[in-house]
Amino acid sequence: MKKIINDPSNILDEMLNGLVFAYEELVERLPETSVIHRKVEQSGKVGLVSGGGSGHEPSHAGFVGKGMLSAAVCGEVFTSPTPDQILEGIKASDEGKGVFLIIKNYSGDVMNFDMAKELAEMEDIKVDYVIVNDDIAVEDSTYTAGKRGIAGTVLVHKILGAAAEKGLSLEEIKLLADKLIPAVKSLGVALNPATVPEVGKPGFELEADEIEFGVGIHGEPGYRREKLQPSAALAQELVNKLKKEFQWQSGDSFAILINGMGATPLMEQFIFMNDVKQLLGDEGLTLAFRKVGDYMTSIDMEGLSLTLVKLEDSNWLEYLNAPVTTIAW
């Protein structure tokens, strides 16, 4: 394992301190917690809280700020944060209008966020939530019942964040979220696995000329291994799967996110975008919003994911384009 770290057991603490120091105008770490909270004002709005295991940087702390999240609760690497930490994030984000939780669909996250919700309600804070399950690769997985939540979560942060900033109520945000989630779908491909620092070796193995479609962001198994192939062929595979799920029509409008997994250069992500553009153009789709880069990583995994959001409501595009003040959007 070749990493720029100190004690593997101290990664979360050192990483959060480095992050907060670098961006102290934007975020603060709540004392004695692993909660990153926004400094820029948010008076009288619904609070938006997300989080999960670390190792997905810039998710989620990089999306804390005006127009996106109120707080990100950061667990140890690939480990859910505990309910007491999530509760701290909720309490710090409540301004009397309630708090909305965005939870990626992993059993540990779902359980701990749900417990935190109950604890917060006992303190008379209104809480509602949505579970993101955008990964169409597999049904049920190592840490998940149903479908996993991956990079599409960042677009959910953005859309709901803009809605909260606009002043929507907790009930309105819940309605929006429930309509949005089925319209967000993602699929990834891994070229090489990630190494969790405390484990010290890769989470799975791939041959030198082998790739795996549908790998999860914690290295959970995907749906098929094949020989390495050109970008255009990888794009074709991911687009075909997404087409089957969306059942789209020519003329439909989408947002697209090409997301690097942590060790994949932008060079490759832009080439992949060029291939996807061709394929979706041939399908007659409009890509009204586009983004490329590392948004939901898997430590040092090589690979990328493709997320599409079917823009069923014209507000969604407005929300995606609304200005934000965050580290990483």
Add this chain to the structure above:
Amino acid sequence: MKKIINDPSNILDEMLNGLVFAYEELVERLPETSVIHRKVEQSGKVGLVSGGGSGHEPSHAGFVGKGMLSAAVCGEVFTSPTPDQILEGIKASDEGKGVFLIIKNYSGDVMNFDMAKELAEMEDIKVDYVIVNDDIAVEDSTYTAGKRGIAGTVLVHKILGAAAEKGLSLEEIKLLADKLIPAVKSLGVALNPATVPEVGKPGFELEADEIEFGVGIHGEPGYRREKLQPSAALAQELVNKLKKEFQWQSGDSFAILINGMGATPLMEQFIFMNDVKQLLGDEGLTLAFRKVGDYMTSIDMEGLSLTLVKLEDSNWLEYLNAPVTTIAW
């Protein structure tokens, strides 16, 4: 070589098309060229043009936009753009106030930008330039006489970009640049080499437990190899070298950039920032501007660089904090 690409000889074209498609509101590709030009208006200002070989994404196209570069001229991977391409970038960026070139110190870049300057002057465009040589690792190198230009270049883009946006004249920008360059110093460390797609194998070799201090952004040799060591020890080495060059005093104010080389997760970059923060705090320095992330990469190299800018003029901090509209700042 495991990369998400198609034909290695077609990388530049496909990458630029993917980039422009993703960010078509911000940038355009000048027809029949490898010049990325800004779409957001710039009337009556000095044009700012940079560029160089590709493989350093998001540099330089990611910094084209309001408040930074007018155009980035993109060569093939690790290869200088030709004078005719640079001339196109200059012509498209001139609004009657002249064009300022920001050149990283590589012999090919210096020669080709200089030839383009002469060609532009023959067309009655006023052109001036600065050569960035921030890498303190070595004197003279594989492709460079003197010191190499690396990640500090991005901060030069930002400071000069804000100055141009403010309306400074070509002469004023030249004076500012000449004062700024000696105040920008960087140093890197590599954990693993980059692979140029057309070559197909890594540019150099490191043992599984070995690192190299001072490697250049094209894999040029550094100044020493050692065994892998903790982040805090790496930070100490880079800070010691920079201290010797700057001869700083307690109370001095600096801007800092921690720059990932392409395959180094943000997790590691933030941990490294935490270590550097401790060391520079002990020195009594003020870090008035801070940034962490992938800004000047080396394809898929693992490692990072540390850049410091001594803020000798209070305007420089204002310029660093000025708003921009770019893909990647």
